[in-house]
Amino acid sequence: MLKIGYLVSGGIITNYKCSSKCKHCCYSSSPQWPDDYMTPSMADEIFSTLRRLSCRSVHIGGGEPLLKPDKILPVLEAASRNGVGIEYIETNASWYRDETSADAVLKDLKKYGVHTLLISIDPYHNEYIPFWKVKALMAACSRVGMGVFPWLMDFWSDIDAMDDSRPHSLDEYARLFGQNYLARLSKRYGLNLKGRALKTYKSMMKKQSFEQVLEKSRPCRLLSGVYHFHVDLYGNFVPQSCPGLSIPLSELAKGADPARYRVFYTLETAGVKGLAELAMKEYGFNPQAEYAGECDLCYDIRNYLVLERGLNLPDLKPEGHYRYV
Ligand code: SF4
Ligand code: SF4
Known part of the structure; x- marks a missing residue:
């Protein structure tokens, strides 16, 4: 059986829809x-x-969780009703319009037990969100007493070197900071190269023959990430680090049948070599x-099964992960 006995801390994905289509997004979120x-x-x-699985707190992410702030309040209520704390909500600041409306949203969040926002700060997001919104949201947090977890301050000076009234493409960053900026950015950020991030960086990665990839294959242990899982x-x-793979949490808690979740089970126990053979x-x-x-081979197989063959496999959900990359 595929079973989880306990979970420590992870994230809740309240929506995959997003205002942005960042090149580093491992969840392949977008407005589509x-x-x-x-x-x-x-x-x-x-x-x-x-x-029941002993998890006492989670963070909330997306997509952009504050795309429609009224949709998140009932989720926060449910967390409180069930005794699960909210560590922080991740946001890209795109929803910021003005001081009055931002302060109202933040005060509502505080009432519902949220005391910190993780605010995205990096050039990938700056392709879609002008930096003035990030600065204005941080100022709003300071006004209403909402904590800020800036992710990542290391990029502040790069972004602040640009005009903050409009977004800037990564090509503009490359012109200012050097042609290998995009490649360096992935290392500075510590990217999880899955989903759209893999698509962005694939052409810059070292190639190996199919056989060499199979030789290196190891079980992926998708159920072992009890500290950074997500539930959508x-x-x-x-599973931690591997979006586009899924099993209903309620089934995993009881024990899910490996025969129903063959892709997941095969990756868990035999890695991509097993999946390729299957x-x-x-x-x-x-x-x-x-x-x-x-992971490139794994995605090639999963894309084939979902997009080319059009198979409705329960462990390759949501389909949008493949469709909207
Ligand atoms: S990384 Fe970008 S596209 Fe992905 S969820 Fe965050 S803001 Fe949206
Ligand atoms: S091979 Fe597939 S399941 Fe394993 S780590 Fe890579 S993307 Fe995840």
Whole structure:
């Protein structure tokens, strides 16, 4: 059985839809996603299960969780009702319009037990969000007594070297800071190269033959990330570092049948080598000659199963992860 006995701390994805389409986004969020938000009843189900699994606090992320601030308040209520604390909410600041409306949103969040916002600060976000919004949101937090977790201050001076009244493309950054800026950025940020981040950086990564990738393959241990798992608005457990793979949290808590979640189970126990063998044998997958590592092969197989074959596999959800990359 695929089973989780306890979880320590992770994140809740209240929506995948986002105002931005950042090149480093491992969740492949974007404005193209359906306008779906976590419902109060789903939030209750998730938080009560988390509490049973000994998880006492989570952060909230997305997508942009504050895209529609009124959608998040019932989720926060459900967390409190079930005794799960909110460590912080991640936000890209795109929703900031003016002092009055921002202060009202922040005061509401405080009433519902949120005391810190993680505010994204990096050139990837600055392709979509002018820096004045980030600065104005930080000022609003200071006015109403909301804590700020700036992620990451290391990039402040790079972004502040640009005109803060409008967004700036990464090409502009490369012109100012050097042509290898995009490559250096990934290392400075410590990117998780999955989803759209993998798509952005794939061409810069060292290639290996299909056979070499298989030789290096190890079980992916998707269930071992008890400190940084995510649960999304559809109730799916999303393993640490590997979005686009999922099993309903409620099933995992009881024990999920490996035969129903074959992709997940195969990656968990036999790694991408096992998945490649399964995909070639049962689904007619044809590998390419070269890949930029195990995760590139894994995505090639998963894209094939979801997008080319159109298979409705329960462990390759949400489909938007593949469609909106
Ligand atoms: S990184 Fe954040 S702001 Fe950017 S697309 Fe992803 S969820 Fe949206
Ligand atoms: S091979 Fe697939 S499951 Fe394993 S770490 Fe990479 S993306 Fe995740």
